[in-house]
Amino acid sequence: MIFRKIKIINFGPYVGEHEIEFNNKGVGIHLLRGGTGQGKTSIQNAFLWALYGKVTDRKDRQIMPTSLLNRKIYSDGIYYFGAQLFFDHEDANWILTRKMHAKYHQDNKYEEGETFELIRNGEGKPNPEKEIERIIPSTISRFFFFDGEMLRDYEELLDQKSTSMKKFKDSIERILGVPYFRIAKNDLNIVKKRVENERASIIRRLGGFEYEELLSQFDFVSEEIDGLEKEITGLEERKDQLEIEVTGNKRKMSDFEEVKDNAIKRNEIERDIKIIDGDIDKLNEKIKNLNINLYKILLSPVSNNILGVLENKHKEKMEKYDKKQKLLGRLESIEKGIKTSKCEYCGTILKPEKLISLEQEKKEINIKISDLTEIPEPNTSFDLYRQTLQRMKLNLIDQNNYKEIEKEKNDKLYKKAILTQNLTEVKEKLLNSDTKEPFDLENKIREQEIEVGRLEGIIQTKNSELLELKREKSEIDQKITSIDKKELNILDTRINVISSTINIFETAINQYVEEKRSDVERESSEIFKNLRSKEDFIKLIINENYGLGILTSEGTILDKNEWRSAGEEQLVALSLIGALNKCSNVEAPIMMDTPFGRLDLKHGQRVLSYLPKMSKEVILLATDREIREDDLKEVKSNIKTDYTIKYISEKEGSKISKTRSN
Amino acid sequence: MESAFGEARTLPATEQAKTIMKQLVNKNLFADQRHVWNLGAALGLAMGQVYEKGERGTFQNINSLDPEGIFAAIMVGRYPLLTPDERRKKLVDHAEWGIRELMRKEQNGTLDFSTLGIKEIAIIKE
Numbered sequence: 001m002i003f004r005k006i007k008i009i010n011f012g013p014y015v016g017e018h019e020i021e022f023n024n025k026g027v028g029i030h031l032l033r034g035g036t037g038q039g040k041t042s043i044q045n046a047f048l049w050a051l052y053g054k055v056t057d058r059k060d061r062q063i064m065p066t067s068l069l070n071r072k073i074y075s076d077g078i079y080y081f082g083a084q085l086f087f088d089h090e091d092a093n094w095i096l097t098r099k100m101h102a103k104y105h106q107d108n109k110y111e112e113g114e115t116f117e118l119i120r121n122g123e124g125k126p127n128p129e130k131e132i133e134r135i136i137p138s139t140i141s142r143f144f145f146f147d148g149e150m151l152r153d154y155e156e157l158l159d160q161k162s163t164s165m166k167k168f169k170d171s172i173e174r175i176l177g178v179p180y181f182r183i184a185k186n187d188l189n190i191v192k193k194r195v196e197n198e199r200a201s202i203i204r205r206l207g208g209f210e211y212e213e214l215l216s217q218f219d220f221v222s223e224e225i226d227g228l229e230k231e232i233t234g235l236e237e238r239k240d241q242l243e244i245e246v247t248g249n250k251r252k253m254s255d256f257e258e259v260k261d262n263a264i265k266r267n268e269i270e271r272d273i274k275i276i277d278g279d280i281d282k283l284n285e286k287i288k289n290l291n292i293n294l295y296k297i298l299l300s301p302v303s304n305n306i307l308g309v310l311e312n313k314h315k316e317k318m319e320k321y322d323k324k325q326k327l328l329g330r331l332e333s334i335e336k337g338i339k340t341s342k343c344e345y346c347g348t349i350l351k352p353e354k355l356i357s358l359e360q361e362k363k364e365i366n367i368k369i370s371d372l373t374e375i376p377e378p379n380t381s382f383d384l385y386r387q388t389l390q391r392m393k394l395n396l397i398d399q400n401n402y403k404e405i406e407k408e409k410n411d412k413l414y415k416k417a418i419l420t421q422n423l424t425e426v427k428e429k430l431l432n433s434d435t436k437e438p439f440d441l442e443n444k445i446r447e448q449e450i451e452v453g454r455l456e457g458i459i460q461t462k463n464s465e466l467l468e469l470k471r472e473k474s475e476i477d478q479k480i481t482s483i484d485k486k487e488l489n490i491l492d493t494r495i496n497v498i499s500s501t502i503n504i505f506e507t508a509i510n511q512y513v514e515e516k517r518s519d520v521e522r523e524s525s526e527i528f529k530n531l532r533s534k535e536d537f538i539k540l541i542i543n544e545n546y547g548l549g550i551l552t553s554e555g556t557i558l559d560k561n562e563w564r565s566a567g568e569e570q571l572v573a574l575s576l577i578g579a580l581n582k583c584s585n586v587e588a589p590i591m592m593d594t595p596f597g598r599l600d601l602k603h604g605q606r607v608l609s610y611l612p613k614m615s616k617e618v619i620l621l622a623t624d625r626e627i628r629e630d631d632l633k634e635v636k637s638n639i640k641t642d643y644t645i646k647y648i649s650e651k652e653g654s655k656i657s658k659t660r661s662n
Numbered sequence: 663m664e665s666a667f668g669e670a671r672t673l674p675a676t677e678q679a680k681t682i683m684k685q686l687v688n689k690n691l692f693a694d695q696r697h698v699w700n701l702g703a704a705l706g707l708a709m710g711q712v713y714e715k716g717e718r719g720t721f722q723n724i725n726s727l728d729p730e731g732i733f734a735a736i737m738v739g740r741y742p743l744l745t746p747d748e749r750r751k752k753l754v755d756h757a758e759w760g761i762r763e764l765m766r767k768e769q770n771g772t773l774d775f776s777t778l779g780i781k782e783i784a785i786i787k788e
Contacts, residue, residue, distance in 0.1 A: 295705075309740075
C-alpha cells in the first residue's frame, strides 16, 4: 500500500477542501511540518478515520463525529465533513472515500449519514470495510500510524498482564501472520465438533436406555460447561474492562506523578519555612531582650568621667559637712565659755576682753555655719549616683552576644531565602493543577486493583469448576466411545486423526511464533544498532510478550525499568516497530507524528537517516524544533514532498502549503 | 537625696519620636517603646548630640524609663550646673536625637547592635 494523495473536507481545523499529494508516486519521505496546535495530528487522524471510521485521542478515548467537524463550519450551520485517500496496492489504483453528513449536529445523526466507498481501478468494491481490513487490518494499524509521544506506551503495554497487553500481543502476532495458523486450528476444532455431533446422533439412532442416559448426561454436562464458560467470559470481560481502566488511570497517574511530588515538596518546604520562622522569632526575642540593657553599654564610657565628677562632688560635700561639724563644736565650746566665764579646759576665769573676743568669734563662726548650708545631715546623693553607675558598669551585657545571634539569624534567613525561592518555583509548577486529583486517582486505582484481584479469584474458582466438568464430560465420553459399534469406531478414528492434527498445528504455531520472535529480535537489534549512539550493547533480547531488553557487552540484560531515559525507550520501541514492519506480511506506509519529541539532536538525526530503510513510504509529521535544516541534508534526496501546515485563524482554519526553501 | 530632675514625674517626646519608637517596635527590633527611648537617649549622650526642635507632649513616667536612676546619675554628673528642669530637657533632647539616629541607621541598613556605640565613640575620641 502506497498513499498517493489525501483530500480532507471540513475535518478538524481544516475549513473547506484541502489536499496533500505525495510526490514520486508516494515512494520516499514526505515531510509535513508545523508547530504545536497547527493541525498535524488532524492529518494523521484523517487517514485513520478514512480507513477505519474511528479515531482516538492520546488517552485512547474515541473522538466523536461532532468533535471531528470543523468549528467554523459548524457555526455556519453546515454538518458535513470527510476524507478521501488515493493509494496504490497490488498493482491497482484505489480510492477510498468516507463522508459524514448530518441534519443535526449529533453523533448518531452523523453516523446515520455516513457514506463509505472503495473503488479499485474504477470499480466499486462491494464490502469496503472487509477489503480495508484485508489490506491493512485495524488491529495492526498502530504499527504504521503512530505518535512518537506514545511509543513508550507500547513497551509499557508489554509489561502488563492485562487485556490491553493481550490485545497488543495479538496485534503483534497478527502482523507476523500467526493468526492464520490459529484460524486453521480453530477450523479443525469446528470439524472435530461436527464429527462429534455426527457420532452423537448415531448413538441416538442406535437407541437403548444406556445410550440415552449417557447422552443426556453428556448434553447436561455440555450445557453446564457452556453456561460456565459464558459466565467466565463475562467475568473476564468485566476484569478486562477494569484492567483497561486501571491502565488508563495509571497512565494518567504518571502524568500526575510530578504534580503529586510537587505538592508533597511544597508542603515540606512550607513546613521547613515555618520551623525556620519559629527559630527566627526566638532569635528576635533574644535580640529584644539584649536590647533592654544595651543602653547601659553606650552609657558606660560616658560614665567614666562622670564617676570622677560625682566622687569629687561627694568629697566636696563631705568636706563642707566636716568643716561645719568642727565649727559647731567650736561654737558650743565658745558658748559654754561665755556662759560660765570659764575656760572649758582649765577652769580659769576669763577676762572681759577675752569674753568680747569670744563673742566676736561666735559671730564669725555662725556666719560660716550659715554659709555651709542649713542641712543637718551630710549630702550623700552624689555618692548614691556614683554607686548606681558603678553597679551599672558591673552588670553590662556582652555585646558579642549580638554577633552570635546575628550570625545564627543570618544563616536562618539565608536558608529561608533558598526555601522561599524553591517554594515559588514549586508553586509555579503547581499553578492550575488540582493537587488533590492525584491522590484521589491513586485511591481509585487501588480500589480498581482490589476489584480486579477479587474477580481473578472468582475466575480461578470457576475455572476449577470448569475443569472438573470437563473431566466429567470426558469420562462420559469415554463410556460412550467404549460402546463397540463399527460406525462409531470410524468416527472415533476420524476424531483422533483431527485431534492429532490439531496438536500438530499447536506445535507448529509455537515453533512459528518462536521463529518469528527470533526474526523480530534480530531485526530490532539491527535497527537499534543503527539508531543508538552508545555501542556498549550486543543485541536486543525479546521475551514471550515481545518486550525488549538490552543485552550489554557485560552480559547484563537491561529491561524496561532499567532503561535510562524516555528517549532510549523510544528508540527501543521504534526498533520493535521497524522490526515488526520488516517481518510482517503487510506492506504499508509509516506515518509518524512528533517522532523525535523525546530524542536528542544526535539520535533524532540517526532516526531520520534510518527512515528510508524502514518503509517505502514514510510520512513525517514534525515540528521545526524536531527537524533542523542541517539534519535534513543527509536524507534530502529521499524527501519527495515538503509541506508546511499553519493555523491562520478560526475563520480560515489551518492551511497546507508547500514549504518555501530558505 | 538631691533630685536630678526636680519635681517632674514624666518625660516628654515629640510626635515624630513617638512614631519612630512605634515603628521600631513594629519592626520587631524592640519589645517596648521604653527600650527604644533608653537606647536613643544613651546614643545621644554618648555622641553628645541633641535635637531641640519640635513640640513635646507627655511620653512616659520617669520611673518607667529610668527605674535604676542611671540616666539621673549620668545627667547630674554630666550637667551639674543645670537646674533640674534644664537637665530634664537636655536628656529629652539627647533622646530625641538618638531615636532619630536609630531610625536613620535602620533605614540605611547600618543598625548593627553588636557594634552600636563602639564606632561612634571611637570617632569622637579621635
